[in-house]
Amino acid sequence: MSDQTRLPLDKREDYRQRALAHLWVHTRQWNELAEQDGLKVFVDGSGARLVDAEGNSYIDALSGLWVVNVGHGRREIAAAAYEQMKQLVYVNTFAHASLPPIDLATKLAELTPGSLSKVFFVNSGSEAVETALKMAKQYHYLAGQQKRYKVIARRHSYHGTTLGALSVNGSRAVYRPYFEPLVPGAIHVPNVNCYRCDYGLSPANCDVLCAKMVEQTIQFEGPDTVAALIAEPISTAAGTHIPPRDYWKILRDICDRYGVLLVADEVINGFGRTGKWFGSQHFGLVPDIMTLAKGLSSGYLPIAATVARKEVAERFKGGRKEAFAHGITFGGHPAAAAAALKNIEIIESEQLVENSAEMGAYLLNSLEALRGHEIVGDVRGLGLMCALELVKDKKTKERFAESDDIGARLTRSLSKRGLLTRAGEIVQLAPPLCVVRQDIDEIVRIVDESLAELESELLVRPPK
Numbered sequence: 001m002s003d004q005t006r007l008p009l010d011k012r013e014d015y016r017q018r019a020l021a022h023l024w025v026h027t028r029q030w031n032e033l034a035e036q037d038g039l040k041v042f043v044d045g046s047g048a049r050l051v052d053a054e055g056n057s058y059i060d061a062l063s064g065l066w067v068v069n070v071g072h073g074r075r076e077i078a079a080a081a082y083e084q085m086k087q088l089v090y091v092n093t094f095a096h097a098s099l100p101p102i103d104l105a106t107k108l109a110e111l112t113p114g115s116l117s118k119v120f121f122v123n124s125g126s127e128a129v130e131t132a133l134k135m136a137k138q139y140h141y142l143a144g145q146q147k148r149y150k151v152i153a154r155r156h157s158y159h160g161t162t163l164g165a166l167s168v169n170g171s172r173a174v175y176r177p178y179f180e181p182l183v184p185g186a187i188h189v190p191n192v193n194c195y196r197c198d199y200g201l202s203p204a205n206c207d208v209l210c211a212k213m214v215e216q217t218i219q220f221e222g223p224d225t226v227a228a229l230i231a232e233p234i235s236t237a238a239g240t241h242i243p244p245r246d247y248w249k250i251l252r253d254i255c256d257r258y259g260v261l262l263v264a265d266e267v268i269n270g271f272g273r274t275g276k277w278f279g280s281q282h283f284g285l286v287p288d289i290m291t292l293a294k295g296l297s298s299g300y301l302p303i304a305a306t307v308a309r310k311e312v313a314e315r316f317k318g319g320r321k322e323a324f325a326h327g328i329t330f331g332g333h334p335a336a337a338a339a340a341l342k343n344i345e346i347i348e349s350e351q352l353v354e355n356s357a358e359m360g361a362y363l364l365n366s367l368e369a370l371r372g373h374e375i376v377g378d379v380r381g382l383g384l385m386c387a388l389e390l391v392k393d394k395k396t397k398e399r400f401a402e403s404d405d406i407g408a409r410l411t412r413s414l415s416k417r418g419l420l421t422r423a424g425e426i427v428q429l430a431p432p433l434c435v436v437r438q439d440i441d442e443i444v445r446i447v448d449e450s451l452a453e454l455e456s457e458l459l460v461r462p463p464k
């Protein structure tokens with residue numbers, strides 16, 4: 001951290017005041033942000049580290065929002081975008097193409113499993129999900145199955161914030177009631193959760209009921225009304241539960257049996273986050289449609305994509321009426337595509353997928369030691385996508401009350417020690433894929449200390 005990066009006190013305060021007056025920080029409340037330490041303003045980043053305007057350094061243990069897979073400060077990505085902007089900044093995406101999106105689509109066809117090979121570019125994960133759902137509906141419509149409009153999603157899932165994506169979300173985290181009525185046809189089934197199974201079963205005797213029951217749901221709804229099933233291969237929003245071995249095979253078979261398109265939301269799982277290029281690959285899953293965002297460009301510029309299997313894309317061939325009725329001005333922006341191509345080149349040349357698998361195993365193994373804490377109920381993860389689940393009582397798995405405010409307390413405690421992440425009942429740990437052992441050791445040490453602090457505050461015992 002150089003003195004040039006640190007802002008002088010008066011400038012810092014000026015920025016803070018203008019942020020509070022004019023910048024609408026997503027999902028956060030003004031008064032929280034106005035509190036001392038409520039709003040952090042960052043000015044610099046390198047690798048897995050961020051520096052705020054006061055000059056404090058932090059380890060970015062959430063890669064922003066599971067975004068910055070190659071780490072901060074990659075000048076070669078900035079240079080690739082700059083060169084493209086100098087050469088050609090934009091062409092009509094409803095009619096023409098430019099070189100970077102063609103190269104990127106070709107690369108994605110090569111990296112994604114099976115016959116996934118036709119790429120529709122958009123700008124965000126939510127748009128990729130909207131695109132997938134509309135694609136599934138028009139796909140069935142074109143086959144004369146106009147009644148297929150329902151989408152099966154899982155409880156506690158998150159697929160985005162725009163209305164279509166919000167409608168399939170299985171969580172109340174982005175409050176639904178304000179925006180109801182939502183897009184009709186979303187059906188929610190239980191998610192994977194081997195720690196708190198919805199059916200009260202344990203992995204040894206569950207027979208993967210959470211997957212098998214989806215068949216009953218389709219039968220009940222009427223197979224000729226169901227367009228798609230959407231799910232993350234490993235759901236982060238639901239608490240990073242790793243599905244049982246056969247889970248995805250069962251769901252793939254059910255979808256095939258009833259002609260339901262399977263959409264794998266790889267917005268977080270993709271680009272090495274789980275220790276393989278895509279989360280689907282841990283389970284031998286080839287989805288019909290895959291959504292990609294975040295790690296596609298590591299956030300250097302906004303870009304996302306919906307990738308269809310060849311067989312799905314072919315349905316849209318024909319005349320004007322068959323063309324996919326969907327378009328977005330900035331989809332496949334040349335500079336964003338150039339940034340994404342360079343990002344993928346870095347992931348390949350630095351073997352970051354392999355590093356994610358190796359460092360992820362090291363992180364998970366190190367986190368196991370934290371089970372000794374009275375409030376750590378479970379430790380889970382795959383690749384650099386790990387989570388701790390905190391409980392008030394380990395034996396009964398009783399949850400903390402909202403009034404315990406563990407999220408805010410733990411977040412403060414971690415940040416005071418130089419670690420940024422999302423912490424609450426679930427503590428997410430997903431640093432950039434370029435981390436080394438020392439970074440992981442630092443993450444685990446800080447989490448360990450913060451948990452001890454939280455425990456001593458929460459579990460005040462009467463003197464013996």
Ligand SMILES: Cc1ncc(COP(=O)(O)O)c(C=O)c1O
Pocket residue numbers: 065124125126127129158159160161232236265266267268293294
């Ligand atoms: C699995 C998943 N899908 C979709 C989205 C929406 O992405 P975006 O915020 O880029 O719209 C997210 C965002 O976190 C996500 O986690």
